Amino acid sequence: MTRRSDWPEYTPSPEPPQASARWGDGLPADIQDSDGPAPSRAEAGPSRASSRNRGRGADGERGPGEAAEPADPVERARAICLRLLTGTPRTRRQLADALRKREVPEEAAEEVLARFEDVGLIDDAAFAAAWVDSRHHSRGLARRALARELRTKGVDSTVIDEAVGRLDSDSEEETARVLVARKLRSTRGLDREKRLRRLVGMLARKGYSEGLALRVVRRALEEEGEDPEMLDEHLHGL
Structure with missing residues (x-):
């Protein structure tokens, strides 16, 4: 029998929420990808996203045969973030970790992340709200489990409290x-x-x-x- 002291811990599994907004609509020119305006998530669809991400790691590394990344660190950071955001939303912490792994200078990374927040491409509050709604209704996860998952994605505790507080x-x-x-x-x-x-x-x-x-x-x-x-x-x- 399971004793009270052995109450099992919840182990989160990755499952990103579905994006609700059109990705790339009305983006400033300095945010758009060098290949043209970013497609909406609805327009990109699974096949387009998978083809662009084929051979690419979770940190946004380009696959074989793709053009070389820009030499300028800010442009490089922007390109990495745009690729990572294609098809799924991500938190600021997730993008920052990816840029760090790719050895993007901290100053350049901060500049790009701040700019993406300004135009709404990074929105941890919206991410957390969508995550709670998706994971609670599709997987039946409780507030404790949802909060733990969001913490692993680097969401601020205040934002987490607000998101899980939507569930009474x-x-x-x-x-x-x-x-x-x-x-x-x-x-x-x-x-x-x-x-x-x-x-x-x-x-x-x-x-x-x-x-x-x-x-x-x-x-x-x-x-x-x-x-x-x-x-x-x-x-x-x-």
């Missing part, structure tokens, strides 16, 4: 109930102890608190006809 306790509990209801059928036929462990563990891995997980699972099994006293006996052992 009632919404989080309702999502937990839906997750348990979906999982119940696949656990039928197992003994009570295994069912409890699987259902509670599933919620724990998605970042739900121990108290909420136990409460939601108990209610779901009780509604299914389980003996409340027997449930309490097993739940106390978790």
Whole structure:
């Protein structure tokens, strides 16, 4: 059985939110790529993005056969950031880390990152809000898990608090109930102890608190006809 002291930690997995704005619309000339205005994310589509990114690492390195990067560090930083932003939004920290790995001088990197923030190509608040909305509704992640994922992407704690604050306790509990209801059928036929462990563990891995997980699972099994006293006996052992 899983003891209270062994409550599992949530392990985040990468899954970027879908962009909602048209990328590149109305960009100043100094931001546009040297190959022409940046395509909108909707227009670029998966095939175009994948073809441009083929052979390119996560730090925006050009693939074989592509033109050499500009010698000027500011132009080089701009080109790297534009390539990384094609197809998916990124946080300022993610772009800064990529520029550092490519050994772009700090002064040039800061100039480009500040300019991209000015024109809205870098917007950590919008990124965090989209991430919370996407990951909560598609994966059922709780606020604790969402906050942890955003921290790994370098989002400021104040921005994280504002983004996850969009989810209240009632919404989080309702999502937990839906997750348990979906999982119940696949656990039928197992003994009570295994069912409890699987259902509670599933919620724990998605970042739900121990108290909420136990409460939601108990209610779901009780509604299914389980003996409340027997449930309490097993739940106390978790």
